[in-house]
Amino acid sequence: MSGMRTEVAIVGAGPAGLLLSHLLAQDGVDSVVVERQSRQHVEARIRAGILEHSTVQLLDAAGLGERLHRDGFEHRGIYLQWPGERHHIDFLDRVGRSVWVYGQTQVTKDLGRAREADGQRILYEVSQTAVHDLESDTPSVTCVDRDGADVRIDAAVVVGCDGSFGPCRAAVPEAVRRTWERVYPYSWLGILADVAPSTDDLIYAWHPDGFALHSMRSAIVSRLYLQVPNGTDVETWPDDRIWAALATRLGHGQDGWQLTPGPITEKSVLPMRSYVQTPMRYGNLFLAGDAAHIVPPTGAKGLNLAVADVGLLAPALVALLRKKDTALAEAYSDTALRRVWRCTHFSWWMTTMLHTNGDPFDEQLQLSQLRWVAGSDAGAQGLAENYAGLPIGF
Numbered sequence: 344m345s346g347m348r349t350e351v352a353i354v355g356a357g358p359a360g361l362l363l364s365h366l367l368a369q370d371g372v373d374s375v376v377v378e379r380q381s382r383q384h385v386e387a388r389i390r391a392g393i394l395e396h397s398t399v400q401l402l403d404a405a406g407l408g409e410r411l412h413r414d415g416f417e418h419r420g421i422y423l424q425w426p427g428e429r430h431h432i433d434f435l436d437r438v439g440r441s442v443w444v445y446g447q448t449q450v451t452k453d454l455g456r457a458r459e460a461d462g463q464r465i466l467y468e469v470s471q472t473a474v475h476d477l478e479s480d481t482p483s484v485t486c487v488d489r490d491g492a493d494v495r496i497d498a499a500v501v502v503g504c505d506g507s508f509g510p511c512r513a514a515v516p517e518a519v520r521r522t523w524e525r526v527y528p529y530s531w532l533g534i535l536a537d538v539a540p541s542t543d544d545l546i547y548a549w550h551p552d553g554f555a556l557h558s559m560r561s562a563i564v565s566r567l568y569l570q571v572p573n574g575t576d577v578e579t580w581p582d583d584r585i586w587a588a589l590a591t592r593l594g595h596g597q598d599g600w601q602l603t604p605g606p607i608t609e610k611s612v613l614p615m616r617s618y619v620q621t622p623m624r625y626g627n628l629f630l631a632g633d634a635a636h637i638v639p640p641t642g643a644k645g646l647n648l649a650v651a652d653v654g655l656l657a658p659a660l661v662a663l664l665r666k667k668d669t670a671l672a673e674a675y676s677d678t679a680l681r682r683v684w685r686c687t688h689f690s691w692w693m694t695t696m697l698h699t700n701g702d703p704f705d706e707q708l709q710l711s712q713l714r715w716v717a718g719s720d721a722g723a724q725g726l727a728e729n730y731a732g733l734p735i736g737f
């Protein structure tokens with residue numbers, strides 16, 4: 344068994360784990376990251392793509408914003424749509440904050456490069472990750488490295504940034520942890536297409552056939568989604584069927600608007616659920632990002648919540664390890680969960696407002712809600728404030 348010693352052992356090199364190691368290093372705190380996948384795999388995973396205002400601010404402050412501002416796109420709002428109507432909700436006008444379109448793949452690459460330049464210790468392609476002695480002052484992480492050697496990492500603190508399937512959340516004893524879950528009766532069929540977006544801002548469309556979303560990744564790559572039933576086999580959706588459904592639901596021809604199809608380069612089905620596990624700290628184990636909570640992607644919050652958690656956790660760990668000041672670490676779970684539940688509610692609200700479920704009464708309530716959000720200052724303001732994002736620590 345080869346042994347390593349560090350101050351913070353981080354499980355998972357997704358956005359939460361990489362950003363945490365970066366922020367800690369800026370304050371001189373040493374960390375070691377272990378990751379199940381290869382670096383190439385982590386950097387190629389097509390996932391989130393909308394960065395809210397506070398995420399951009401934090402990445403800028405951490406010296407990670409250069410490529411984001413060069414290659415990303417600032418968006419001032421979204422369109423809300425239902426048959427025959429499309430309304431723009433302008434975030435900048437309403438709350439003075441914008442969002443940026445910049446893929447999670449790019450955020451992860453920027454983080455990967457920054458960590459590499461810093462000489463960060465990251466063990467990719469590990470297996471059998473386990474966490475130990477979390478209630479003690481000497482917690483540890485063990486795993487098997489890519490060459491098959493046993494590794495043990497001794498630390499002062501372990502942070503679970505290992506997403507929804509990692510071992511850390513399950514390491515909190517059943518008697519201590521509490522979970523909340525909502526599984527939705529539909530999924531998203533998502534595509535990436537090599538075609539310029541047919542819209543300047545994202546279009547969120549309610550339609551009797553089901554929800555559709557027109558998003559984008561760049562000036563030449565579009566990202567689009569269709570609501571589909573759970574258990575949908577992607578093979579039953581050939582490209583022509585996808586483009587035809589998108590044209591119908593997004594309103595091709597409505598007021599002269601055209602949806603331009605193009606070659607589809609990626610296609611997958613994403614089930615949707617809300618999940619929260621509390622507390623986000625147990626002894627010397629802290630949870631951050633998807634390890635503690637999952638939101639359906641309708642509110643574009645998953646990646647942003649991971650960043651917000653880490654934005655709170657990094658200074659808390661610096662204070663704990665450098666000054667023996669426990670206040671921020673003790674407050675971490677409660678402080679983070681305030682925002683987690685706000686984003687959980689917003690994501691649930693956007694999801695249930697926009698996805699059809701076959702119930703005619705619910706359809707009328709959804710349309711009424713959409714008309715109110717688009718037509719009233721109070722409704723539009725609420726959506727804008729939540730979508731563009733509340734401050735970290737809200």
Ligand SMILES: Cc1cc2nc3c(=O)[nH]c(=O)nc-3n(C[C@H](O)[C@H](O)[C@H](O)COP(=O)(O)OP(=O)(O)OC[C@H]3O[C@@H](n4cnc5c(N)ncnc54)[C@H](O)[C@@H]3O)c2cc1C
Binds near residue numbers: 504645
């Ligand atoms: C298919 C998909 C599509 C998504 N689309 C959107 C979207 O459109 N918009 C949006 O806002 N959000 C989206 N999300 C959510 C968003 O991507 C996540 O919220 C975000 O990645 C959270 O970052 P994280 O670092 O907490 O977790 P993750 O990115 O999941 O990172 C966790 C890391 O831990 C590693 N790991 C797991 N187990 C172990 C182990 N045993 N040992 C070591 N390492 C381990 C994983 O390999 C992974 O690299 C999507 C998620 C998925 C899965």
